[in-house]
Amino acid sequence: MTSVTTMSAALPPEHRVQLMQLAREVSFEAGTRLFEEGRRADRFWIVRTGTVALDLHVPGRRPAVIESIGHGELVGWSWHFPPHLWHLGGEAMTPVRAWEFDAEPVRAMCATDPGFGRAIAVWIGLVVAQRLHASRVRLLDLYAPYGSGGLE
Secondary structure, three states: OOOOOOHHHHOOHHHHHHHHOOOEEEEEOOOOEEEOOOOEOOEEEEEEEOOEEEEEOOOOOOOEEEEEEOOOOEEOOHHHOOOOEOOOEEEEOOOEEEEEEEHHHHHHHHHHOHHHHHHHHHHHHHHHHHHHHHHHHHHHHHHOOOOOOOOO
16 A cells, blocks of 8 residues: 555656656665754655664653654655754664755755645645654553554
């Protein structure tokens, strides 16, 4: 089943083509930190192969893994919203191949092409909503007396 947050499901074909014109291929070894919570968000990725874990800093504990991101999914949305600081951390759990995008040219394209900008904003909004839900469920599982109770 394809997630509505994958690029192929969320962006119309013409906007996927526009975005991919700005892509470059990158790879990361397992264990590589892609970004740290609170630091400058100046790029994002779409996973081609492998898995990236998103984690949340929890004082006095190890970071809580919120979600695992895989094929076709967006890694990073903080680049889209000022002040452009990461809201989560990210680490390659397996070897990862991805398309990487510099945020500045993508934001510039969003500003000059309203249709493209709207499509990107809707996609990012879907991703943020999904990540917020995953964070809530994971934190309830970790810290609530009875876990999440399977809440949707």
